[in-house]
Amino acid sequence: MNTLKIARYQLRDVMRSRWVLLYGIFFLLMTDALFRFGGSGERVLLSLMNVVLIAIPLVAIVLGTMYLYGSREFTELLLTQPVRRRSLFLGLFTGLALPMSVAFVLGTGLPFWAHGGLAGGTGSSLLLLLGTGVGLTLIFASLAFLIALSTEDRIRGLGISLGVWVFFTVVFNGLVMLAIYMLADYPMEKPVLALSLLNPIDLGRILLLLSFDISALMGFTGAVFRRFFGSGLGQGVAIGAMAAWVVIPFALGLRSFHRKNF
Amino acid sequence: MGMIRIHDLSHRYGRLQVLDALELEIQGGRCTAILGPNGAGKTTLVKCILGLVRPDSGRITIDGERVGDDPEYRRRIGYMPQIARYPENLTAREIIQMIRDLRGNPDDTDESLVHDLRVDGELDKPFRTLSGGNRQKVSAVLAFLFRPGILFLDEPTAGLDPVTSSVLKDRVKQERDAGRTIVLTSHVMSEVEELADSVVYLLDGRIHFEESVAELIGTSGEMNLERAIARRITARVVA
Numbered sequence: 001m002n003t004l005k006i007a008r009y010q011l012r013d014v015m016r017s018r019w020v021l022l023y024g025i026f027f028l029l030m031t032d033a034l035f036r037f038g039g040s041g042e043r044v045l046l047s048l049m050n051v052v053l054i055a056i057p058l059v060a061i062v063l064g065t066m067y068l069y070g071s072r073e074f075t076e077l078l079l080t081q082p083v084r085r086r087s088l089f090l091g092l093f094t095g096l097a098l099p100m101s102v103a104f105v106l107g108t109g110l111p112f113w114a115h116g117g118l119a120g121g122t123g124s125s126l127l128l129l130l131g132t133g134v135g136l137t138l139i140f141a142s143l144a145f146l147i148a149l150s151t152e153d154r155i156r157g158l159g160i161s162l163g164v165w166v167f168f169t170v171v172f173n174g175l176v177m178l179a180i181y182m183l184a185d186y187p188m189e190k191p192v193l194a195l196s197l198l199n200p201i202d203l204g205r206i207l208l209l210l211s212f213d214i215s216a217l218m219g220f221t222g223a224v225f226r227r228f229f230g231s232g233l234g235q236g237v238a239i240g241a242m243a244a245w246v247v248i249p250f251a252l253g254l255r256s257f258h259r260k261n262f
Numbered sequence: 263m264g265m266i267r268i269h270d271l272s273h274r275y276g277r278l279q280v281l282d283a284l285e286l287e288i289q290g291g292r293c294t295a296i297l298g299p300n301g302a303g304k305t306t307l308v309k310c311i312l313g314l315v316r317p318d319s320g321r322i323t324i325d326g327e328r329v330g331d332d333p334e335y336r337r338r339i340g341y342m343p344q345i346a347r348y349p350e351n352l353t354a355r356e357i358i359q360m361i362r363d364l365r366g367n368p369d370d371t372d373e374s375l376v377h378d379l380r381v382d383g384e385l386d387k388p389f390r391t392l393s394g395g396n397r398q399k400v401s402a403v404l405a406f407l408f409r410p411g412i413l414f415l416d417e418p419t420a421g422l423d424p425v426t427s428s429v430l431k432d433r434v435k436q437e438r439d440a441g442r443t444i445v446l447t448s449h450v451m452s453e454v455e456e457l458a459d460s461v462v463y464l465l466d467g468r469i470h471f472e473e474s475v476a477e478l479i480g481t482s483g484e485m486n487l488e489r490a491i492a493r494r495i496t497a498r499v500v501a
Binding site: 002005006009010012013014016017070071072073074076077078079080081082083084085259260261262 | 273275309312313314315316331333334335336337339341343345346347348349350351352356357360361363364365388404
């Protein structure tokens with residue numbers, strides 16, 4: 001399998017460029033510190049949630065964009081070998097998404113294990129947090145690839161990446177709130193529900209808060225979500241929407257890679 | 263063997279018509295130089311043959327086999343790019359091994375250039391520490407490694423010192439005499455004169471002229487290829 005061969009070497013390159021190590025250490029120190037200061041596993045999870053929802057998309061989209069630009073010439077060289085474009089795309093993606101996911105999972109999981117934070121019901125919540133983090137890694141790495149493939153200018157590409165991150169982190173919720181405020185006289189539940197499916201970070205937040213069962217932090221979209229679906233079905237819908245977010249940008253990236261003129 | 267036929271090849275980038283219904287036949291077993299001013303479509307033409315650029319229309323065949331989605335035809339091709347950049351943290355040895363893996367680890371590879379270009383000592387250093395010249399030598403090693411029937415060399419000696427440049431040129435001649443097809447782009451006319459059998463001159467995405475090197479120099483009455491080409495182009499413009 002050419003995909004695996006390419007991924008193996010890309011992986012080696014990424015691992016040697018230490019930023020993945022730093023990324024893992026960041027989660028390790030953060031989680032460990034939260035345990036030392038905060039105590040119980042549940043509270044640590046809650047604090048970690050915000051880090052996961054903000055830091056992972058940012059790092060994945062910025063590093064992903066830079067990574068693809070950085071391997072441009074090498075990509076060209078590999079495309080002159082008897083290699084299918086699809087294999088190469090998958091290899092490049094794996095070379096980025098796999099080490100990032102592993103660094104996050106180990107960096108967060110190990111302190112939990114070391115501090116015995118898995119006692120009680122937190123085990124499944126931790127699993128959900130790790131899953132959400134990996135999902136967001138895949139989503140924002142795919143978006144990064146899509147951006148880097150459609151923009152030749154590196155600075156502009158990086159700017160678009162940051163813009164997309166700001167949009168999903170800050171602007172999106174602002175717009176939702178604005179819409180709710182402006183249209184306060186109308187029933188807004190269903191439109192808001194639909195809107196929340198369009199933001200992977202919001203989906204991640206809803207997914208985690210439904211599991212932690214803390215309605216005070218849920219925000220408008222989360223509250224609507226729970227009321228509409230109930231906790232169980234709500235989680236199912238959120239996971240399904242996240243899965244769609246993983247698949248669609250990836251498929252679009254693959255298509256654009258397939259058609260691209262290098 | 264190694265004949266490349268290009269039929270009605272067109273490609274545009276935005277408003278710029280880079281290749282304009284280009285017709286060309288590159289003979290097998292010879293060295294053909296593709297020349298032309300910047301932006302004439304040289305690189306795009308080569309990239310179309312390599313499959314890096316998907317042309318808007320037209321057909322390319324190598325020995326009758328159409329160049330398309332199936333990447334297998336590239337097994338017969340060696341390519342030396344003009345700018346060579348590799349994963350910064352890997353070593354040249356690892357890159358060579360990777361390309362070998364991708365080609366299914368054939369036994370009869372040719373690593374003589376590693377020694378001839380004197381890159382032995384650089385193979386285990388990470389790429390980010392290699393100079394431009396040494397990166398280029400690694401590209402040359404990779405291009406010749408699998409004894410390809412068709413070689414694409416994009417400005418092969420730019421940035422090389424005279425000694426390695428000579429070694430590389432000798433190697434190109436050797437391959438040409440062994441019946442390989444070589445497609446060369448270069449700005450150094452003395453190099454083209456030394457290596458190429460014929461010249462294809464591109465202008466605005468079309469072939470301006472196509473002639474053997476001997477003929478070009480012979481009919482022009484000039485003493486070298488550079489002068490002969492210059493005369494040929496200005497003559498056309500005046501006429």
